[in-house]
Amino acid sequence: MINLHDNYDGLVFDMDGTLADTMPTHFTAWSRSMAMHGIVFPEERFYALGGVPAGVIVDMLAKEQGKTVDADAVAEAKEELFLELLKDVQPILPVKAIAEFHREHIPMAIATGSPKWVAEKILKALGIYDWFGAVVGADDVEYPKPAPDTYLRAAELIGVDPKRCHAFEDTELGMQAARNAGMTVININTLL
Incomplete structure (x- = not known):
């Protein structure tokens, strides 16, 4: 298992295609x-x-x-x-395992292009909603992905400097948003 909490203070996950196989x-x-x-x-x-x-x-x-x-x-x-x-939606198991491993050790948030209410329903359906200190949807920011605002807001809500966060993403636009927020990006496609 990748142990990230020794080097970083927070983890921020995209949801669709990253944490949930939606x-x-x-x-x-x-x-x-x-x-x-x-x-x-x-x-x-x-x-x-x-x-x-x-x-x-x-x-x-x-x-x-x-x-x-x-x-x-x-x-x-x-x-x-x-x-x-x-x-029909299932979790993406390697990414879910990373979140599960770190959930009691490091603040975590969701930064998604979906509306917040949809993201919350998906997380609840997967039984992992309470693992995250914040859920930030596209409707929570003025400029959604590929702008960095969703990631910046997620880091702010969990009280972590974005430069001290790992971001998990599956798309180039999402990775660009996380990089522009100053986060270290993990392309989940390399984990599958």
Whole structure:
């Protein structure tokens, strides 16, 4: 097991695709909700935009494809569909093991591109919600990922200097956000 609390004061985890294997379920929800509005969202593009808030994605794709939609309503419908599929979500075991090992020794937080209420439901469904001192969603900051604000707010809420945090991420945009916050980034794809 990687013992991080000797060198760092806090751990901050992305959630979707990092701590929880939500990405396939999110893609299913995205595909169905976007199809209802005639918007195509290729799987490769979906993974490239990991961590970007849903409303921003809907607005971007609608404009690119010449569609007019209520981005917030489409994003909300996508989240509701995702929650219906939540029973299918499993933890990413190597990352969960790291969090479990450190949970009583070092402050930990979640910094996610999902809305906070969705993140909390996922963490509760996985039985790990109480492991984290803070959950920061895209709706908690003015500038979500790839801006560093989500990570900076998470570190602030657990009372740790961002430069003394390890951040766990699975996407390039998320890693960029954590690096810009001054954190040491662990690409979880190297752990799998």
